[in-house]
Amino acid sequence: MITNKKIWLIGAGSGIGRELALKLAGTGNTVIISGRTLGTLEQVASELAARNPTGEGKIQPLVCDVTRDDQVTEVRNEIEQLTGALDMLIFCAGTCEYVDDAELSTDLFRRVYEVNVFGMVNAIAAVLPAMKQSDSAPLIVGVASLSAVVGLPRAEAYGSSKAAAIYFLESLRLDLHKHNVDVSVVNPGFVETPMTASNDFPMPFLMQPSQAADCIIEGIAKRKRTINFPRRLTWTLKLASLFPSLWYGVIGPRLAKRDN
């Protein structure tokens, strides 16, 4: 169980992040939650109070748009005033836009990369100086996606942003080793959240956000380097990556034809 930690959780107003916030606060952690929408963050804090009226855990909402350097720095400073050094940053913010019929738009790519890649770099860069000085072996958790395992139809922007995020986090892990800062990469499969609500294609092994949050917390507690779930989708995609001729020559084109 994770307890007594000071955690900044970004992307906590809905979906997976919301469940993570409630579960982590419910076991006695102080969780600063961020996103762009104050109303949804406040609802998460009220939900904790309703679920856990006598609990020790605490949720503190602080609005932050990760694409805005000034807001990230401001909120980081506010957190340092409120709680002192952080034990954990969980970057769960994300956005998904699909590409239709290979009609590439740099604007679309920029919108997706601004949050999923530059937003992640921005938030991590803000907390790193203090984490490097910390004696508490802090942890950085970045939520990427199983979609990065193989090329998927219509995921040119989203999938490639998540592949970039994974590489960034894994490279960072190496350079933070000597500073005693750990990095965990989370790769969820399909989870029923506002992000997937408008998906009009089959989502195999779809999970609930609460199950996803349990998998992430279990992985974080074990300080796993990579947290992939659900297992069946992980192995299906890994198998596909081992047989590229079959995936890119037969199965993938059929999926692309169906989804476009």
Ligand SMILES: NC(=O)c1ccc[n+]([C@@H]2O[C@H](COP(=O)([O-])OP(=O)(O)OC[C@H]3O[C@@H](n4cnc5c(N)ncnc54)[C@H](OP(=O)(O)O)[C@@H]3O)[C@@H](O)[C@H]2O)c1
């Ligand atoms: N659901 C899935 O099937 C699935 C699968 C693989 C990976 N993931 C990843 O899991 C993470 C959580 O996704 P979810 O499914 O829980 O979706 P979600 O419910 O849409 O949550 C995404 C959160 O990110 C926040 N956000 C978006 N842009 C932001 C910004 N510029 N600054 C700060 N916060 C921002 C949103 O809040 P505001 O709009 O209020 O800012 C929202 O609460 C994402 O990284 C997603 O890519 C999801």
